[in-house]
Amino acid sequence: MKLRLLKSACAAVALSMPLTLAAQSVAGQSAASQQAVPATQNAVLVADSLKVEGRNVLIARGNVEVFHQGRRLRASEITYNRKEDRLNITGPITLEDEDGVVILAGSAELDSRFENGLMLGARMVLDQRVQLAANELNRIGGRYTQLYKVAATSCRVCETGRPPLWQIRAKRTTHDNEAKQLYFDQAQVRILDVPVLWLPRLRLPDPTLKRATGFLMPSLRQNSQLGLGVRVPYFIRMGDHRDLTLTPFVSANTRTLEWRYRQAFHNGGLTFEGAVSDDDIKAGTRGYVFGNGRFDLARGFKLDLQIEAVTDDAYLLDYGFSSKDRLRSEVAVSRVTQDEFIATRLTAHQSLREGDINSQLPTTVANGLYERRFRPAGIGGVVTLSAAAAAYHRYSSDDIVGxxxxxxxxxxxxxxxxxxxxxxxxxxxxxxxxxxxxxxxxxxxxxxxxxxxxxxxxxxxxxxxxxxxxxxxxxxxxxxxxxxxxxxxxxxxxxxxxxxxxxxxxxxxxxxxxxxxxxxxxxxxxxxxxxxxxxxxxxxxxxxxxxxxxxxxxxxxxxxxxxxxxxxxxxxxxxxxxxxxxxxxRTLLDAGLSANKAEARVAWQRKDFGLMASYVWLGRDPGEDRADVISEWVLDGSYRFARHWTGATRWRYDVAGDKLAEARLGVNYRNECVDLNLSLSRRFTSSTNVDASTSVDFTVNLTGFSTGKTDSSYTRSCRN
Known part of the structure; x- marks a missing residue:
């Protein structure tokens, strides 16, 4: 392999070296003003000045940049020893790769491929979000990076001596660039530089990894029926196309396991979630399962699946899983084209409403529809032909109600x-x-x-x-x-x-x-x-x-x-x-200008606040199983009253009964490295199935290690 040194437009010297470096000396032009050179199998070096000592040593000084196989190294001075295949680098040093990993250091000694070596006074930045500062950094085989006496955080660190909001201190940290994992030895979690948790081993994904097996952030919940409990989710990666999340929820009055399963197929995907509980509210095992899926079939057909089932009428509301009062499980096949519509479905209903008797309701329904449009040239217009069939089944064997x-x-x-x-x-x-x-x-x-x-x-x-x-x-x-x-x-x-x-x-x-x-x-x-x-x-x-x-x-x-x-x-x-x-x-006015039904909805959505208010009024109507007037206000709102603080509220007021039906207050603090949520909710209504209850929820998410886009408007700025 050849090293070619271009010291001027008309002079060139070629030396035999293990790695070909095309080095260009650019007089009167800084490296920052030059265009980046595309990655090649050879390395390209750009500097203000070049010097060759003997046949083995190359010295580059001033705005030095090296490009090699997607990596980019910038430094003040680089000395390359051909015989030892070693680079001695004087900082400030910046080393970037195509995976979004940036390493900053004061000095370094690396091989010519930047895959092995030692860097001092180093700081590694992952995906512009997580930074790890260390006294010493070792690169091993191009895959592993070991840091010693590490402080890791995704918080903005300013040059004021103030500690970050949270950080992880460790004796040693290893970054596996292939597996996209961070391994901490003797890790210590600190909040405002106060130790709060010590772990002998800790593993976290780096921000570029979309899915990895491990614990997710826990959350606390205080409920008047369930007591104070903690949720600890554990995510299990089961290959590239499926995963399982298990979330134990333990409190004084319940032992619950929540779960979620997801799987992607080449022609669709499905998601199932549910929970199983043993609590003091109701005897026996309680639980629910919700699921849905959608698949592409041959000849343009679509398959839709939905499952909704629960063991008792109050379970979903007791645990806050859902406010649904009628559940539907269904399998459907359909196809829609410009002039044809085909749909078949089999549906099972389950009512959770007080007073409903499921055996006397048409809980199993099957139906199908075929519709076709034609455009006859002789008479013009559109001819539509359709055929439909349906069956309603009740489990009761009694006359009329069955x-x-x-x-x-x-x-x-x-x-x-x-x-x-x-x-x-x-x-x-x-x-x-x-x-x-x-x-x-x-x-x-x-x-x-x-x-x-x-x-x-x-x-x-x-x-x-x-x-x-x-x-x-x-x-x-x-x-x-x-x-x-x-x-x-x-x-x-x-x-x-x-x-x-x-x-x-x-x-x-x-x-x-x-x-x-x-x-x-x-x-x-x-x-x-x-x-x-x-x-x-x-x-x-x-x-x-x-x-x-x-x-x-x-x-x-x-x-x-x-x-x-x-x-x-x-x-x-x-x-x-x-x-x-x-x-x-919308309203309906009779001959006497009295309203039988009325509804209104107002919404205002801006960058820093959102407001939605709705009102509904329904008159008495035994034909619709409504013995009393329904008059209700619902208010949902959120307001970002400071850069990092957002408040939210929800109120549902029963005007006819002159009482609150539901109320919720919440506050969120968010910056570039933490997301805190605190909410207080109260359900005032009760029935033979469900009791009134109060809940307090608190969640903490240390952002930076999760995937997805970040909102830069929450990032704190440093003051001089």
């Missing part, structure tokens, strides 16, 4: 749009539906029933648009609908159409029932008006509407807004701006 239902539905519809004079848009729909029902364990209804429903609909829209001089666009669109549907609902039990909502999404629909057990019959019409404003700063949307029918639909509930011949007046609107503010509201 009713089982199976149904099939087929339909064909033709839709076409026109643009008429003066910009009037018209859409017509003609179609027919056929339904067949089979009933068991219901003496009040025939076992076999069928019906045929012809349908016709005409929708008219007349949009007017205007753009003002300041760029604001207004759209005013009156709409009207005329429709008719034949047939009758007969004596078919209502399985899937017991909860109907009247909103801007179904104002122009022929049927506003949510399922197939009921359809709106006879003639009807609807009128509405929509106004949209869109500007650079503000946008708004307002919809008004009402429905008229030949006859009232008895299966609509009293508060649905659809129970009479004339519906309630629908008023719905949204307001939003470019600063992250949104306001949405």
């Amino acid at each position: 009713r089982d239902v199976a149904r099939t539905n087929v339909s064909a519809h033709w839709q076409r749009d026109w643009t008429l004079p003066l910009g009037l848009r018209a859409t017509h729909v003609f179609g027919v539906r056929g339904d067949a029902f089979h009933l068991a364990q219901d003496s009040t209804s025939p076992r076999q029933q069928g019906q045929l429903t012809p349908e016709a609909q005409l929708v008219l829209r007349w949009p007017f648009q205007k753009t003002t001089a300041n760029g604001v666009t207004h759209l005013l669109e009156p709409v009207a609908m005329l429709g008719w549907a034949g047939g009758s609902n007969d004596n078919i039990p209502n399985e899937d159409s017991t909860r109907s909502e009247f909103d801007e999404g179904n104002l122009l629909s022929l049927s506003r029932f949510t399922g197939e057990s009921r359809r709106e019959r006879g003639g009807q019409s609807a009128i509405g008006l929509r106004w949209v404003r869109q500007g650079a700063q503000w946008g708004s949307d307002l919809t008004l509407g009402r429905v008229y029918r030949d006859a009232a639909e008895a299966d609509f509930s009293a508060t649905s807004g659809l129970s009479g011949k004339v519906s309630d007046v629908l008023i719905a609107g949204q307001l939003r701006n470019a600063q992250g503010f949104t306001l949405g509201a």
Whole structure:
């Protein structure tokens, strides 16, 4: 191999050496102003001046930089001895590699490949987050780096003599660059330079490692039912595509093991989580399991899996795992293309609501749907054909309350749009539906029933648009609908159409029932008006509407807004701006201008704060199993009131009952090396299944060793 020294544009000397160094002396130009040289198999040296002593020694001085196989070394002076294949380096020294590891030192003695040697007064920085300061650093084989008398931290260290917020002191630390691990011998954890924990051995991943087996940060929780307990998660890496996290939770009143399993496949992935408990709240073993997965199948099909199960109604709330009161387990296969939709699913329900009897609910449901669209050239428009089937099974064998239902539905519809004079848009729909029902364990209804429903609909829209001089666009669109549907609902039990909502999404629909057990019959019409404003700063949307029918639909509930011949007046609107503010509201007003239902939601999201408030009012309605008025406020907010401090709160207030239902206060401290969370929550409501409870949670996360992006806005700055 050859060493080529370019001392000027016209002079060159070649020497035989084990490692080829192309060394360039650049007069009048610092190394900092030169472009980085790409990594090659040879090393490239750049310096202000070069000197050769004999045939074995090369001396480079002034802004010295060496590039070799992805590594970059910068120093004040380098002396290379060919015979010993050794570099003597004078600092300040900076050694960087392609893995994001940076080593700073005062002086060093290394081999020509920077893989072995000694560095004094060294500091190693990993991924610009974790730094390890040591008196001495040894590089071994290019893979291991050993540091002696080490202080490690991810906190910002300033030249003021103040200790970092936390640090790990160790007699020796070894960094395995291949395994991405840090091994500490005789480790001592210090907070503000006060020792709080001593460990003979400690292993931590470096920040570039995404997954590694080991303990995660513990957390404390105080609960009025469970007592004071500690969670200690342990992460188990089971290869590149799966892992398991076990989290024991031990307190005075419970022994709980929480777990989470994840696995990735070439065509999808799945996640399962759950817990098993033996506590003093309820006799016997308690637990839950939640899981979901999604997979790509052949020919564009998707497989979706979901599992939700719990041993008793109160377990999820007692431990704060979830606030769900109805669980669903499901397997589904579907495919969606431009003109075709296929979906099949099998679902099992479990209700946790007080008063619900699962054996009398349709807890097992199977359904399938096929829909296809065609665009016939002869008549124009779009023809839609669909076929559906469903089955509802109850485990009870009692008459009526244990009713089982199976149904099939087929339909064909033709839709076409026109643009008429003066910009009037018209859409017509003609179609027919056929339904067949089979009933068991219901003496009040025939076992076999069928019906045929012809349908016709005409929708008219007349949009007017205007753009003002300041760029604001207004759209005013009156709409009207005329429709008719034949047939009758007969004596078919209502399985899937017991909860109907009247909103801007179904104002122009022929049927506003949510399922197939009921359809709106006879003639009807609807009128509405929509106004949209869109500007650079503000946008708004307002919809008004009402429905008229030949006859009232008895299966609509009293508060649905659809129970009479004339519906309630629908008023719905949204307001939003470019600063992250949104306001949405919807209400139904009857003839006396009284509201049957009303809801509103306001949200404002900015860089340093977020606010969400919602209000809902629902009138009494036995048809929807609501014996009392529901009136409730919910407030969620967070505010970053200082660079490192953020407060959060959640309040749920029962206006009808004039009492708090839920309250939570939390505070978070975060900087570049620590994340502290403290929260106090109280659930005031109780029932035969769940008691009121209070919880205090405290978590500490020493950031820097975890993967992912960091938010530089939390990084502290040093003061001179």
